[in-house]
Amino acid sequence: MLYPHSSWVTRWASQLFLLLVLGWAPLLSSCSDSKEKQVVTPDPTIKVASTANLGSFLTDKDGNTLYYFSRDTDGKNVCTGGCAAVWPLFYEANIQVSGDLQASDFSTQMTADGKPQTLYKGWPLYYYAPLVNGQNVREATGQTSGDGVGNVWYVVNPSYSIMVATKSIVDKSTNQSANKNFLIDAKGRTLYTFLKDDRNPTTLATNCTGDCATVWPPFYTTGRNLPSALKGSDFSTITRTTTVSGPYGDGTTTNQQLTYKGKPLYYYTADNQTRGQVEGNGLVSEGDKWLVATP
Known part of the structure; x- marks a missing residue:
């Protein structure tokens, strides 16, 4: 038995279904295309x-x-x-x-x-x-x-921990300039040695502490990636212990300071962490002379 207007309802339902299908088709196509599209990664230069x-x-x-x-x-x-x-x-x-x-x-x-x-x-x-x-x-x-x-x-090793620099630098004790090869860190900052460490090698970790270590901060690194001019066997570390004070009590921290041929390596604060800056060579400070670390 047919209900009144059943043919009209059937045609309306068919048209609605067709509209829905046509409306979703671009979206479905877009989704399909997006899955097929691959992100192209440029070749490294x-x-x-x-x-x-x-x-x-x-x-x-x-x-x-x-x-x-x-x-x-x-x-x-x-x-x-x-x-x-x-x-x-x-x-x-x-x-x-x-x-x-x-x-x-x-x-x-x-x-x-x-x-x-x-x-x-x-x-x-x-x-x-x-x-x-x-x-x-x-x-x-x-x-x-x-x-x-x-x-x-x-x-150019992207992981160098020490590099070699070359330039004319002034000896602050004589005011004479000379062209030197010297050690720098990976950011081009000059590294120094302290003559007191030569004269008192058994007290290396205590020859520059307190205010001295503030002016001449120790160079800490765990890396050993070096230019071919340097030998890994020439480098070692000494342990430095620092007292730390805090709201929950005092304590100590230990760090490994890098040494070159037995000499601990330091920065100089007056270089302002600037690449190529060499303001400490030949200075007499903290009871002895400081020199750029020369390979």
Whole structure:
């Protein structure tokens, strides 16, 4: 038995169903498309390679080794003239990284002659192009023959805990300047040694405490990633104990101060934690002389 208007109801229901299907179709299609679309990750333009003797180091996108120049201590490219022919600058406009690298560690700086150059943690980056049959030819992909050249060129390990810097510095006790290689931390901050530690080696951890340690803070690090000019066996640590006072009572903390050839390493507060700053070399303070740590 048919009810009144049943054919009209049937047609209305069919049209409603069709509208619903058509209305959802774009959404369903969109969902399907979104599942099929994949996020495309750009290929890195800076990579990390490694070898057994050098550890990890930076390369360009094609695997060509990148270097730092220890004379660029202040963050400026000082490789000019004939130097620039052997060590072409590296520039990448579109920095893409992978792994543990941070794009924020890279920046661009103009050289004195107006060319853009990529920097890593403040260090200008270079290729190596030695003379071959009278022509400067960039080393092949995967080669690291530029490391250690002149004891001033090194691969760029992103995990260096100590680096080598080179510049003319003043001896505060004589007011004489001399070009020196010296140790810096990974941020380019100068490290010093204290002659009293040489004269009293059995009391190393107590030769600079209290106010002395405020002016000459100990250098603490657990890392041992070093440029090839430095030997890991030359580094060790001493334990320093510091008394700590707090609202819940007093206590002590211990830290491991890095030593180089048995000499503890320190910062100097007047350097203001600034890369390349060397205000403490030759100073007589806290009962003895302070010198940059020279490898």
